[in-house]
Amino acid sequence: MTFLRRARAFLEVYYAYMLVYRSELLLWALAMSLPFISMGAWIKAADTGAFPLAPVEFGRYFLVVYLVRQLTVVWVVWEFEYDIVQGRLSPRLLQPADPVWHYVGGHVAERAARLPFTVVIVAFFFMLYPEAWFVPSWTETVACLALSLLAWVLRFVLQYAFAMAAFWTEKASSIEGLWQIGFLFLSGVVAPLAVFPEAVREVVLYTPFPYLIDVPVRALLGAPITLRDVLIPGAWLLVALVAQRLAWRAGLARYSSMGA
Amino acid sequence: MIVEADGLCKTFRVADKAPGFAATVRHLVRRRTKDVHAVRDVSFALEAGEVVGFLGENGAGKTTTLKMLTGLVKPSAGRATVVGHTPFARRRDFLSAITLVMGNKQQLVWDLPAGDSFRIHAAVYRLDDRDVQRRVTELSEMLDITDKLTTPVRKLSLGERMKLELVASLLHQPKVLFLDEPTLGLDVNAQQTIRAFIRDYNAQHGATVLLTSHYMADITALTERVVVLHQGGLVYDGSLSSLVSSFVTTRQVVIKLRTPVDGADLAGLGAVDFHGPAELKLRVERDALQPTLAQILERLPVVDLTVTAPPVEDTIGHILKTGQSSKRVDA
Known part of the structure; x- marks a missing residue:
C-alpha cells in the first residue's frame, strides 16, 4: 500500500512536471528520428540488392524501432551527474526514500506525456507510407511490450550504474557516449540484426545491445521469441544491478569525503 | 541529550596544484594532494x-x-x-x-x-x-x-x-x-x-x-x-x-558639549574615537569607567552623556575573525 501510494504520488507529480515541458517533448520525439533515416537508406538498398527483408518489411522494422526507442529512452546518467555537480543529491539523501524514486518517476511520467506525440508521428508515417500498414496480434503486442519493458529496465539500470561514476568524475556521461557507439551499431537502430553475418550475429546476441531494440521490434513483427531473448538480458540486468549497488555504496562514501 | x-573530525583530501603550464604538466604526471582539516575534535x-x-x-x-x-x-x-x-x-x-x-x-x-x-x-x-x-x-x-x-x-x-x-x-x-x-x-x-x-x-x-x-x-x-x-x-x-560580556572590555562614552574643548583637555580620559565641536566619543576601559566618568563631569562642559556597549554584531564579528574568546564556557 505504501509502495503504491508513493508510486502514485511520484508519477502524478512528475507527469505534471513533464507537461510543463510539453513543447520540448515534441522536439525530443522528433529528434529521435534516426530510424526513419536508416529506413530510407535500407528501403532504397532493398530495391536494388538481395536482402533478407523486403522494402516494406524494412519500413515496418524501422517504424517499430522508432516506437521501441520512444518507449525505452533513458537519460538518467545526465540527470544524476547534474544532481551531483549541483549538490541536488544531498536533499534527496536526507529523505527516507532511495533517490532512484525521483529518476524512475521522471522517466515513467515522461513516457506517458510523450505518448500523444508518438501516436501523431506514427499516424503521419502511415499516411506517407500506407503500404507499411499492419496490425499485430495481441500476443505479438504483449510480447513486444513485455520485452520493451525489460529493455527499458536493463537500459535504465545499466545507465544508472554508469551514472555512479559521477561520484568520482564530473563527466560520467562520457561513459554513456562510449556506450552509444555499441548501441548504435549493435542494437538494431542502424541495421536489423537479420542483415548481420551469421557469425557476427551470434556474438552480438551475447551482448546486451540487441535486446534493447532488435528483439522487442521483431516480437511485434511476429518473430518467435526464445528463452535466450529473456535469459541473456536478465543476466545483464543482474550484473548491472550488482554493479550499481556496489558503486552506489562506494560512491556515497566518496560523496561524503567530497563534502556532499 | x-x-x-x-x-568529531573531518579531513578532506584536495588537489594541490600551482598555477601555470609547467605546474599543470607536473600535476598531470604526479598528482599532489593535501589534507584539509575542516573539523577538528568538536564536541558539544x-x-x-x-x-x-x-x-x-x-x-x-x-x-x-x-x-x-x-x-x-x-x-x-x-x-x-x-x-x-x-x-x-x-x-x-x-x-x-x-x-x-x-x-x-x-x-x-x-x-x-x-x-x-x-x-x-x-x-x-x-x-x-x-x-x-x-x-x-x-x-x-x-x-x-x-x-x-x-x-x-x-x-x-x-x-x-x-x-x-x-x-x-x-x-x-x-x-x-x-x-x-x-x-x-x-x-x-x-x-x-x-x-x-x-x-x-x-x-x-x-x-x-x-x-x-x-x-x-x-x-x-x-x-x-x-x-x-x-x-x-x-x-x-x-x-x-x-x-x-567576557569579551567586551570597553564601553563607549558619548558626550554632548556646551562649548568646544581642546585635545589637551581629554588627556587620561581613554581613547578618542571622535572629537567634534559639540560631541565627543571616547572608548573607556570597563574597569576604569566610574573614575573616568567622574573626571569627565568635573573637567568638561557636559550637556548630556551616554554609556553604551559596542554593538553585538561588531563584537561577535571580531571573535569569529580572530577565534578569540576570553574564556571557554561549558554549557
Whole structure:
C-alpha cells in the first residue's frame, strides 16, 4: 500500500512536471528520428540488392524501432551527474526514500506525456507510407511490450550504474557516449540484426545491445521469441544491478569525503 | 541529550596544484594532494527543545559539522549521535526525525507549485493526507504564505521560496531542525518572519534547533546559547551574553558639549574615537569607567552623556575573525 501510494504520488507529480515541458517533448520525439533515416537508406538498398527483408518489411522494422526507442529512452546518467555537480543529491539523501524514486518517476511520467506525440508521428508515417500498414496480434503486442519493458529496465539500470561514476568524475556521461557507439551499431537502430553475418550475429546476441531494440521490434513483427531473448538480458540486468549497488555504496562514501 | 557530537573530525583530501603550464604538466604526471582539516575534535551536546546558534566564519566548519550530524558526511574520527542514531547509517527512523534546511539549496520542484512537492514529501514520509493538509495550512499561515501554494516555485521571490522550503522541511514534524543560513539573501521583513516562525515552531513543538547564520540578528533574536567554531575547532560553547560580556572590555562614552574643548583637555580620559565641536566619543576601559566618568563631569562642559556597549554584531564579528574568546564556557 505504501509502495503504491508513493508510486502514485511520484508519477502524478512528475507527469505534471513533464507537461510543463510539453513543447520540448515534441522536439525530443522528433529528434529521435534516426530510424526513419536508416529506413530510407535500407528501403532504397532493398530495391536494388538481395536482402533478407523486403522494402516494406524494412519500413515496418524501422517504424517499430522508432516506437521501441520512444518507449525505452533513458537519460538518467545526465540527470544524476547534474544532481551531483549541483549538490541536488544531498536533499534527496536526507529523505527516507532511495533517490532512484525521483529518476524512475521522471522517466515513467515522461513516457506517458510523450505518448500523444508518438501516436501523431506514427499516424503521419502511415499516411506517407500506407503500404507499411499492419496490425499485430495481441500476443505479438504483449510480447513486444513485455520485452520493451525489460529493455527499458536493463537500459535504465545499466545507465544508472554508469551514472555512479559521477561520484568520482564530473563527466560520467562520457561513459554513456562510449556506450552509444555499441548501441548504435549493435542494437538494431542502424541495421536489423537479420542483415548481420551469421557469425557476427551470434556474438552480438551475447551482448546486451540487441535486446534493447532488435528483439522487442521483431516480437511485434511476429518473430518467435526464445528463452535466450529473456535469459541473456536478465543476466545483464543482474550484473548491472550488482554493479550499481556496489558503486552506489562506494560512491556515497566518496560523496561524503567530497563534502556532499 | 538529543544531539551529541563527541570529538568529531573531518579531513578532506584536495588537489594541490600551482598555477601555470609547467605546474599543470607536473600535476598531470604526479598528482599532489593535501589534507584539509575542516573539523577538528568538536564536541558539544544539545538538550531536547534547545535553540542553539552555531557560529563561525566562512570555512570554519559549521556546514561540514551539520552534514556530519545529518548523515550526509561520514566523520573521519569521533562520534555523532542524533535522536539515538548514528547519522551516517541513515536509518528511516533517524531521517524521519530530523530536517536540514540549507539556504543555498532547494528541494522543491522548480517548475511546479510547492503543493506538488508536498505530495511527494507526504508519500516519502508516509504521512496521512489529512494531516499533511492540516500542517500545510498551519505552517503556511504562520509564515503568511497561504496564497503562494499554487504558484510555480520558479515564479516566487527568494523569500517566498525559503518560506515554502521551511514548510516542506517541517511537514513530517521533525524533532531536530538543522538550519543552515535559512535567511540567506532575504530582505529584512522576510528575515523577521522566518525568525518569528522558528521561535513559534520551537515553542509549539518543542523541537531542538541548531542554527547557523551570518546575520547576527538571527542569533540574538533566537538563541541564548552559542557554539563557536574557528578554523575547524570549537572555541566557545556557552551563553551569548557571557560571550559578549567576557569579551567586551570597553564601553563607549558619548558626550554632548556646551562649548568646544581642546585635545589637551581629554588627556587620561581613554581613547578618542571622535572629537567634534559639540560631541565627543571616547572608548573607556570597563574597569576604569566610574573614575573616568567622574573626571569627565568635573573637567568638561557636559550637556548630556551616554554609556553604551559596542554593538553585538561588531563584537561577535571580531571573535569569529580572530577565534578569540576570553574564556571557554561549558554549557
